[in-house]
Amino acid sequence: MIREIPRVGVYVCHCGANIAAKVDVEEVARFASKLDFVESARDYKFMCSDPGQQLVVDDIREKGLNRIVVASCSPRMHEKTFRKACQKAGLNPYYFQMACIREHDAWVTEDPGEATDKAKELVQGAVSRVLHHESLVPRTVDINPNVLVIGGGIAGMQAALTIADAGKTVYLVEREPCIGGNMAKFDKTFPTLDCAACILTPKMVAVGQHENIELLTYSEVVDVEGFVGNFKATVRKKPRYVDMDKCTGCGVCNEKCPAKAISEFDQGLSKRKAIYSPFPQAVPNTPVIDRDMCIYFKKGKCRACEKFCEADAIDFDQQEEKITLDVGAIIVATGFKPFDPSVAERYGYGKYPEVYTSLEFERVNNATGPTEGQIRLKDGRVPETMAIIHCVGSRDKNHNAYCSRVCCMYSMKYAHLIREKTGANVYEFYIDIRSPGKGYEEFYNRVQSEGVQFIRGNVAGVTDKAIGEDEKGKLIVLAEDSLSGRFLRVPVDAVVLSVGLEAAEGAEAVARMVGISQDQDGWFNELHPKLAPQATPSDGIFLAGCCQGPKDIPDTVSTANGAAAEALSLIMREKVEVEAAVSSIDAERCMGCRQCETICMFDAIEYDSALNVCVVNEAICKGCGLCASTCPNKAIGVRHFGNEQILSEMEGVML
Amino acid sequence: MERIYEIQMGIEELARRALETGTVGGVAALLEVPETNKIAFTLVRAPEDVKGLAPFSPWMLENAARSISQMTREAAFTQPVAVILRPCELRALRELVKLKQVNMTNLILISFDCPGVFPIGSRLNGNGDLPAAYEKAVLEGTNCPGIRQVCSACEEFVPRGADMVISLVGRSPTDTLRAAFPTEAGQKFAEALGLLAEGREVEAGEERDRLAGIRADEHNALSARIQGSLKDLDGLVSVFDRCISCHACRYVCPVCYCKDCFFESPAFSYYPHSLHKRLEQSAAGLRLPLDRLLFHLGRLTHMGASCVACGMCEDVCVAGIPVSQIFKTVGGDIQQMFDYLPGGSPDDPLPLLTYREDELKEMED
């Protein structure tokens, strides 16, 4: 419905020669001036220039225009510019419409006559549309200043610390019994070879002790509701069966527990107890009871830990707990899982005991690992030759096509460690060495100079079928040396598979909960790969670390700080403006059929049972318009993309 | 195999007993008093008022799902109410549940295999006597000459999801009842009234199957006829040119549940300037009102997937447009495309509220 008498101003831009060379801009302006409700129409060289904008401002003030149409470039380019000009002149910015006669006309049309005709119709469409525009005011909502971080690897920890240091409350949710993520399993880190524990432990302690960080380990986020600035997250705390307040972390329970289980942390290379902490420096250091392995839980008898615990911290009756957290922003930092090489049979993983994954090899190298940091074969011998195979599961069409980015570097880290610790011969089978990073190429050179043999070529397989005498009792790596073109058989004592990175287990569920998407490989999608790498299309949700794609630790930490900065910048604003072009429901028309509620992809619509109508939560609505096209009687409409607006534009371009 | 019971009572008696025993607080059904020429879908509360209950009457005054919707949309019945509906009304009702326009709480659904009805005009202009030919057709399981086209082509004449299903085809409308109680609620209802104890199990007749065969053939013929008449724009214009845009079809349609129809909103008004422009440009003048055809096309986009082919729209069309036959055909095609039966399984989501990732490839380029 047109509510006041429209006085439309039309401005046809030459864009230098960009438009004017093809479109007869004067003719278009003349045509526009004859359309109904058009008060003034003119053409101008550069509408987006300051004088161009001033023209609009002055005309609004002097001629009392209340609707503006600019025919120029794409609205994706300059809609904001002209909206601002309108606003400057006191006109609601939504009383503006753009006709795209450059990208959609002048630049793509051969014939000037036809280009001019098309421009006229596009202008006519814009004029018809703008008659039906409504003034809109963006709304603001308060922002809750707390932040939730999902995932307590180095990314989540770093983000939490940065935000907590700024004085804001952070909830850090980690599903494992302790924080640290994958990095906690490493021995040394490339390229500087500092000991992972030496740099990570202080961080873990800082997180554990920070007054602004509430650490929720052995916990998972199970539901997220709400919208930017006002999320409500439900967290399920799994029972540890150990009272965190009482436990002193003395470890006597662990000593006394008679039940053994496979250590996940050591990648299955050692045993742990049913009551355990994943590793000695774990934060928090309160152990958990593995219910499936605990003799008491299985048979109803034992309780050895309880008997010996002086702090009286064991609590077999502990129950799962659900808590809700109110937060304004969420940082997702769920990291990665290593590629499982058993699906690529040719590498012999799982078949030959001396074939290790890289993560297993990290544990072998680690002083707290199964061999206390010594590189030994399963029979205790020191290896004389070892092979490291790059790109296992990566850059491989059968598995993951992408490059996992860190494997070249950590492979060379292993080569160095093997040389240093055992003096063994090391063969690196690689496709390309990727070492971009500060000090990375230098590290490559260093390892080369340490006598490591680099063989460029695809590995066809690993076998124990010896041909010659020298191959007996060894594993033979079959590969083609792509530099010399020769086919090689390299006998070695042990093989390390440099497995790639994949999105963490459960990433899909997290994506669904917080309303973000995953790319074809399962990594979370950022809002823009270059210009908004930490933000997501869901306002208030940010990404840190490897959950968005493989990264080394320096990049992980930078993205974590990036995400923290974005989250801080959001919550420090205290209020957030929400898009005005969202949907709204006319309660008079609404029949309460709830089709919109069912179909909305963002859960932006709620049902008010008292009034038997649906209500849009404008802060969540993204303005896609799916509900509007679904509601039969059009009780629901999207502002600025309403039926009348679209249909009048359609009429306009067709007349 | 469904268990059918022969019950020694008529429909009035059944209703009376249900009310008297307090099993239900009301019975909603078509009520007809030929002597005084009264006929209306009625909610009866007192046992003495059941006289004239005529759910099997060969006329339909409205699609009763509309009335049930009106009564339950805002608040459910607080005590059990038995509603006696034709299968198309029942399907409309079940469709309206998905659209949140009906609250099923406390409804006991009674339906029957429907022999079809005559156009409403014949009742409004005549008396309520049951034509002998109709009785005969019901007995034999054939289409009675003169029943509505959509009825004679209706393949969904056996109710789905009713608590009590009365067998009519193969029987006389005035006979004692034969019924099955397929649901738990139906079983309870029957037990409360002692119907199972009194009743005697009987075999189903073959008349239903005969009728089904006839209906299937008729359906094919109807589709072909409609498709033939609408094969091009000329056909479309000839069929709908008589439409007087009264929108009565949408007012009686059970699945057009809106209080304010979109097609009567300002979004469809053409502004004078655009009208004049159109006129200037048009080679052949303007056919007015401009949205006469669009109304039908547009309405189809709204309820085509849910049309139960009850025939009401056609019944009320003063212009004699075969609206229902058209909507049955087009709606049926839409339903088939989405493998959807309106008023079928409550678990099937409304077709436009869902999708499958691997479907409709032929719709994209």
Next chain:
Amino acid sequence: MSGKRKKIVAFLCNWCTYTAADLAGTSRLKYEPDIRILRVMCSSRVDPVFILKALMDGADGVLVGGCELGDCHYQRGNYYARRKVAVAKKIAADMGLDPERIRLSWISASDGPRFAEVVNEFTREIEEKGDTPVKHEAYV
């Protein structure tokens, strides 16, 4: 305007196909001028009624453009859009309108050339069909 040109209305989603149309422009690709682009935020905004109304108002063709399946900015809008377009096409087909005058295309933001190609292809098809009979029957 110039009588020989057809009227093709295009509803393009802001994030992909509209952007592809912009890109076709910045890349100076030339395509047939019959198309009139309207911007919607998502292909799922396109009401089947818009499509049918366009046809009844005398459009020779209607193009609906959205992101590639799986890439909708709003996640799944285009899957719903596909059902909506399917309904419009089915109704058109059954009611004596030509469903081939309706086209649904997924064109990603980076695919300017594909956009130009689709426009040319569709325009050619429509030209082969000739004017919509609606024009001569009088606007209906």
